[in-house]
Every structure is written in structure tokens, then in C-alpha cells.
Amino acid sequence: MDIFKSLFDRCCDAVVIVNEQAELIYANLAACQLLDDPSGVLTAMPGQDEGQLWEKQQGRLIEQSGSLLQAVLAHEPVLHQEFLLQRSHTATWLAVTSQAFHLPSLDFHGVLLLMHEVNPSPDSDDLRSSLASRDVLASLINRSILMDRIQQALQQDHQTQQGGIAILCVDITRLKTVNDAFGYLAGDRLLVEIVARLSSSLRPKDVIARLGGDEFIVLLEDIETEAAAIAMAEALHAQMATPFVINGCEIGIGLNIGISLSRAQILDADTLLRQADRAMTEAKCHFGERYRIFAGELTTSPEDTLHLEMSLKQAIEKGEMYLEYQPMVLVRMQEIIGVESLVRWQHPEQGSLSPGQFINIAERTGLIIPLGWWVLEESCRQLKEWQETIPQAQNLFVSVNMSSQQFAQPDVLDRIKAILQRTRLSPQSLKIEMTESVLINNSESIIEILAAIRDLGIRLSVDDFGTGYSSLSYLHRFPVDTLKIDRSFLENADSDYEKLEILQSVVRLAWNLGLEVVAEGIETPKHLAQVQALRCESGQGFLFSRPLNKTAMEAILQSQATAS
Template sequence: MNGQLGCILIVDDAPTNLFVLSKLLTSAGYEVIQSSGGLEAIALAQSHQPTLILLDIMMPNMDGYEVCRRLRSMPETAHIPVIFLSALDAPFDKIQAFHSGAADYVTKPFQTEEVMARVHLQIELRLARKRQEQINVELEKRVDERTQLLELAHSQMVDLAQSDRLTRLPNRPSFLRRLGKVMAQSQTDPRVSFAVLFLDCDRFKRINDSLGYRIGDQLLKGIARRLSTFEQKHAEVDMVARFGGDEFGILLLDIADKTDVVDFTEKVSRILSRPFLLAGHHIFSTISIGMVWGDRSYVSAEHLLRDADVAMYQAKARMHRKYCWFEPGMHHLAVKLLNLETGMRLALQRREFELHYQPIIDLERMKIVGFEALVRWQHPVEGLILPNEFIPFAEETGFIVELGAQILEMACTHVADWERAGVVDDELTISVNIAPEQLLQPSILNHVQHCLDSTGICAQRLRLELTERSLIGDHELVDDILQALKQQNIRLSIDDFGTGYSALGYLHQLPVDCLKVDRLFVKSITDDPGSLGIVPLIISMAKTMNMEVVAEGIENITQLDQLRKLGCQYGQGYLFHKAVAADRVADLLSAPISSWLGESD
């Protein structure tokens, strides 16, 4: 029966395209409405409420971009997905299409298989969203009903004593009491099997710092609601509790083996990885989970929970699977983390951190035009420690703010030293990484200006590198800070561009001078054109927006040649040189690149 799969509005001023697409979609079971102009298409969309719109761009009187924008501005049509069908193939045209509100883009002449696949995908996504909205409404209703029953069943004093006031979940003492009872039962009944999951939100402090504590509290409530719903659906979940801060616990009872625990853990991770919509912000929260099997050798609930906590911190160090079983050797890690915290406090006081500089090369002239400042920790006992061993911990604990301030001061001081020594020309710049937590500090603008004034270097020397995740969250606040930095004549770069795509939607609004192509994309480049991935798109997009491009991680001549062919202006990587101490910068600048190309030290 025609139309059973949905209704599709085709908008195109070419009768041939209308005929071909209508025949194709009708034969596939879709109902089809046709329009050859923008105003008529808008009226048909309002009256017929199609499931999907296929929209041409180049039309008389009103182009497809304007049609799409108007559809998005009207509540009755804003939800209808639009797929552009156009002969325009430039990256700028595609970017403009997505800015207009398009869900997808197909280039003419099109392949029928591609059109049908993209149509089917968009319709499936719309149906899935409707189903998810219905499920969310039902789940929220069930959570609200359960909360009301709990409030009626318990007095205020019992609630304060046994429950967390923010989330209404049982608190840590309640969890420990229940865990103690289960452990006692397991000692006398070997059939009792149990496990404990210790959950902690990753980078929760960054959410509080960037969006405020009210949003942070709402996120904790959202996590609690999802965990409570999980508890209701799984009889094996004996208790869900909030321990305080961003820490939660789950007690699993009557489970078969460790495989079942892992299955539960993965389900919890998936539930909490879905975005939270809080006060207009889509918040993504990843969770690290420590797991402990109910070993009867434990005599104290506190000790078992302590080991789950230790396993959780081990999970935080993992790149992919964010959960981990406790192992006895992990106590060493807990001591190491404690020592690391103490060591970092002392290192900041004693200024044990130093900067090494990796040259940034003009790929056409093969000339050094800048350096990226990379921090190292000169530990008094362990020697030189690389940043991947302490930067994640510094970000998690908040030490990154003070460390970032010291890095900026050192970089400006070194540039001033090089200027006095007459080893740098006017063209050379210094790139300094700015962490998201540092960017949102109220004093950031004053601190940057103080570093420039106290060292006497020109603002144009300084290039601040921001990661894409620095730009998510409070866009208005971030924009104000970036605009203020730009007014100080400071250059701005987006580091590791393409790994998160979070800034793509409003990149054109940012006062950014440069995009840095992440080393992961450069690493895969070979002689095969198919190995280039999204690198050509990034370079083309940057040029369209009058931005410079720096490719990171160039390690061989093949990568260099391919990047040159794509028109990439600048690059850095081990093919040229690793980062060197500040006192070796003059040596690099005084020697031709050919004399040290590919040096490993």
C-alpha cells in the first residue's frame, strides 16, 4: 500500500528530477508530494506535515537555504528533517546547508541507492526519536511516582538520616549497612553471591566550573533518576546509593558470575552515556566504574567499598573501557595517586615544571615560523616526566589552572630572552595550550596581559591553543573571552581539530586564526588518496574562513608531500624535530632545517 512508510515532499524546479524522484519513492512505498517553488513548498509542509523533505538549492525566487531556514523557524515544521539535493559540491555550500538546518546533503547527479539509503536513515531516526520521547516520558513519570511514594513512606528525620538530600537516593551509611548485612548472610549461606560497583563522573568539576553548581546538581539528579530506573528494571540490583559529590554505588545481589557483573556494568555505562538536556545545554557525562566481587574473605563493608573505590581510579586511567575489576596490586596505584597529588602541590610551589619547544615549520619555505610550548616535569627523584603522566591528573584535580598560569609566564619569559639575544625574527610566534578550566577563570584576561606587560613581548607573538572541548558549554561566556583576547591582538588556534566536532556548528562565529589538524588524521596518510580522510575538508574549510592550518604529527616525507599538495601551510612533528629545551632553540634557529631534519633528540 502506497504511503505506508511515510509522506515525502520533493521540492525541485526541474520537472525531470521531480518525475524521477517521485517514481523512485512511490515504488518504494512512500507517499509523494511535489513542489517546484519555495513558497509553495512551505505551504505544503505546513498543511501536509510530511515525514521528510527532499530540497533543491538553486531555485528561482527563493533558494533552498532560505526555504530550510523558514521551515526551521516555524514550530509546526521545525521537526521535519530536510535532505538537500544539489549539484553544488563545494565544502562552503555544504557547510551553509547544515547551518540552514539540513539533516543531510546529497550531491547531484545522485545515485538512487544513496538517495534511498539516506531517506530511509532519516525516517528511521525520526521514528526512533519519537519512540525515545515516549519512553522518556514514561520513565520520568515512573520515577516521579516512586519519589512520591518514598516521601509518603518515610518521615523527614528518617529521610535525613538515611537518604541523600539532593537525589533522594540512599546515602553512604545506608549502603554500608545494607552491604554489611549481605556480607554476613554470605558467610553462613554460600548461595548468596553479590558484587559492588563504585561509580564516579569524569571531569565533573569542569561542569561545575563552566556551567555552574546549579547545572551540576541537576546533572547529579539526572544520573540518580536513570540509575533508579535501572534498579526498577533489574531484580539483581539490590540498592543504588549516592556516596557524596559525584560518586554513586550499586549493590548487585544473587548474580551468577563475574560475566553477569560486566554485562550490568556495560548497561549502566550506556544508560549514563546518553546526553542530559539541562537548562538548554546538552551535557555528556562519562562514568568510571570500579567493580569488586563479593569475596567472603572481606570482614568489613568499609574495606570492600574502599577496594571498589581504588578500582574506579584505575578505570579512570583507561582510554576505552571505563570499568575495572579490583586487584590486590591496585593499592599501589592508590598510594601512587596520593603521592602524585602531594608531588604536584610541591612541584607548583618549587616551580619544578619546565617547557620544551617543538618547531612549527612553513612547509613551502621550509622555515621555522614558530614553536609550540610543551610542559615537562623535572622531578627531583624520578627525573623528566612527560605530560601524559600528569596532565590528566592535573585536569581532574584542578591543578591545571595554576600549572597553566606558570606555563604562560615561562613561555613569555623565554620569548623575551630570545628577543634580547637577537635569535628570533618578527615573524616567529609561540603557541601555548590553554586548558578549559583555565580559560573560564575570571582572571584569565588580566593574567595574559600581565605576562605580556611584565616580559615586554608583543601580543602578536603569542598564540593560545584551545581544544574543541574548551568551546562547548556556555558559548556566550567563551565567545566573550575569545573576543577580548582577540582585541588584545592575541592569536587563537583550535588544537586537535576534528576529534570532537563540537565547535563545527559555530566555528564561523569564533575569532579563531588557525586550525590544527590532529596527529591521528596525519598518522594515517600514505600515498593512497583514500588515506587522507577528512584532512582535505579541514584544510578547505579553514581556507574558506581565512584561517591558517597547522598539521601535527608529521613523521615522514610521504605525509609532508601529501599535505603540501593539499595546500597545508604549516606543520610540526618528528620528521622535523622533537621538542627541545629552551636553551636549544637558538641552535635550531641558527641552522638550516636540512641539517637537522628528522633528528630524534
């Protein structure tokens, strides 16, 4: 199968895939060579039982595979050692590590067998050490082997002075959320498919390793320029453009990539790896950045993060938070119909901080709850003030993001009612935005809450649609009014047929469900033309306006009132 070839063809270890009946599905080149079968006869054995792992006279593994496969299919990783008589009739010991897996997109259940030669002593500690040096799930090398490979590449680069090396630290977004929502088996299946896509963009000599969890490292050799490393980062991003399908849900996955390039003074793998990790952390803290290249000291060190965490609670109490507003317009007339409120932090030492620099901290510490309620109340208060002083603002709405932690509060409905009462804002002038994960993670309990909020007259929006769990089933079940299409779908949509098809499908889906569609990230006339061709009713983006402070937003509203 192509998916197995793209994933395992460059793997140094022997990899064999069998189905639930122990029938051979795939063997990579290393497996053919290890089993003394370089011609690839493993893939087809005429005259034998079709698909058996290999002929019984070659060894004992197939004879004992019953208990092995039974344990593996019960989802118990098996460390197995077998004596194999190769066709040349020489004896060797193999370490065989096995893992069951399922690819729902192919409706395939099978077992991965990872094999390599080991010390012939069955009790040898080297055997377990060898087995531990591989990530069974994705068949990728781990940190210890990776560090050796990086060090070798650095030394060779230093000796030859030709080319160069780059390290890409790749963070997979939403993997933890998938594990929490669907279970770890679903997360493992997703991980295998992610690695298959990433691997398909790499050159044969490139190395990909899993450091654990949702973090991967890509080692690139013969990288002469920064642009070449960036091109590879963009290629990895492109592989994530199409959503994955897990348990019937389309799951959008994003990447945060940090890039570190070898320099003459860098001669150790640890330094290069730490630099890539720091760059990845920096990219993660700035929403919308596809990658970040390490260039000396970065702005967000671990010490900075700890300091921000300690300062955030005081910032809320001291009034250091403020709002900016981005206009939302009717695409056809380019007329402002509402604003989205966006929180900022006026840090006394670091200046204005964007949400990407503190929202993760707020969520981790629980401070997102008081911060979120402050944003909602200040947004309602400000719009009510504009409605009373600017005629053109009377029919505007304000759109406010609410976190999953706010929705989980037992008094969420009472708090929203109280804020509307204090600010005297009509519920019809308020839109509440939520991410797709809010709906999926709380699918049963959230329906009642959303229905009650909607009964007040408040409209509900799904933000960044297409980057999480884009499933027709939840859109049909949940009382939502608006889909906000994520900005990533507009990037290169004119030349990317697959992206364009997804966009068209999303818009048709919204129409069929009676939902409004808002396009985010309209930054160029070409983007606008695409949105108009798709017949999206409204949108927002830098082409119309960047987020504005209160004074600048008031000036635009006043000028629109004068023009009308």
C-alpha cells in the same frame, strides 16, 4: 515514557510522575502494587477524568494535591504524609516525597512523587528517617541503605561461594561546571538524564546509589570475572557518548570509574567501597583512563596528594618542571606543521609525573597561574631557538594550553605581550588553546580578551571540542580559529554510527564557520583513514609520534629537514 521506565522501573519505592495539571504520566510497578492496582490500571482509567492520579474514593491525596503541587512547582521539596484507602479497603499510611523537575529535551515539566509505607503515627521519627533514606532527585538509595545491600551481598557470596560482587565508583565529570555556568536547576536536570542513561545499562538485579554531588556507586552481583566488571564499566562509558542538551547547549559528560572486586578476605562493605573510591581517584589522576581496578596499594594515596601539593610550589621555583612536545601534522602529507607543548614534573622522589597527577592540584591551589605562564614562555623560547637553528622549523607553530584562571587575570594581555617580546617569537607562530568551559563560564568578559589576543596575530584553538558545551552559538560569537576534536570521538567511530554522525557534523560545522579542524588521538591506521575520509586538515596522535623531549623533537625536525 521510555525515559521514566528506564529510570524508575527497578526502583523499590512507588514512583508516580504527574504533569503540571496533576495528570498522571507514569506509575511504576511498585506504585501499582502499593495502590492495590497490580494490573496497571493506574496508567489508564476509562470513565474517569483522563490522567487523574487515582480515583477520589480511593484516598485523599488527589484531593489535596493542589497545595502540594503548588509548593513543589515553586521548587520547594515537600515532605508529605497522606492517608490512603486502597481498593481492598484497608488503611495504610504513606510517606510521599515530591520534587518538581524539567526535561528540556522532551519539553516536559512535571512532579515526581516518591511513596512508601511508613509507621502510622504521624509524629513518628521513623517517618522522617524513611524520607531521609532516599535521594529524591534521582530516586536512588543513599549510602546507609547501600552499605546494608553491599554487606548482604558479601555475606551471601561468602556463604554460597558462587559468582562474586563488584563495586563501581562512578565520578561524573563537569557536573560542578554545569552548576556554576547554568545554575543548580540545570545541573539537577542533567543529573536526572545521566542517571537514566546509566540505569539503562544495568541488569534488573544491579543497584545504583548516589553518594552525593557527582559520585555514584553501582553494586554488581554474580560477577565471576574481572572482565565482566570491565564490560559493565565500558557499557556505562558508552552511554555518555552522545552529548546532553541543557539550555540549548550540547554538554559532553565523562566518567571516572574505580572498580573493586570482592575477595575471600573482604567481608565488610566499607573496605570494598573505600577500595573502589581509591581506584576512582587514581583513574581521575590519569587523563584518558576509562577505569581503574583496585589492585593493592595505589600510587596516589591521600598522603601522596598532600605531599604533592606541598611540593608543587617548590618544584616550579626549583626548575623541576619541563616540557615535552607532540608533533601536529598535515594529515594528507603527514608533514609536521607544529607542536603542542605538554608540561611534565621531574619529581625528585617519584620520577617523571604526567599532568594528570598534578594539574588538578595546581588548579585547586592557584599554582596553575605561575605554572601556566612558565609553560607559555618556555614554549615560545624553545620554538624561537628551533626556528633560528633548524631551517625546517622556521614555519612551525607551537600550541600552548592556557587555564581559565590565567584568562581571569587582569593583566593577561600584558603578560602575553611581554612573553612575546622577551622571546622574540612572532605572534603568528603561537597558538593558544583553551577548553570550552573558558568560553562558557566567562562568555561576556572573555570576548574582548580573545579579540585583543587575536589582534596580536595569535591564533586561538578550542581544545577537546565535543566534551564540554558544544554549542553553535558560542562558536559563532567567539573569535576562535581552530577546533580540536576530542580523541573519544575516534574510538569505535567505524562501528558506532552515532559517533560518526557527530564527527561529520562537527567537521561540517567548522567548515561553515571557516575554522580549521584538528583531530586528536590518531593512534591507528584505521583512525587515520577515518580522519582522511572526514577531510580533517591536520591531526596528532601516537600513530605519528608520542610526546617527545627536546632532544628527540630536534632529531625529528632535523631528519624532516634532511628528507626535504
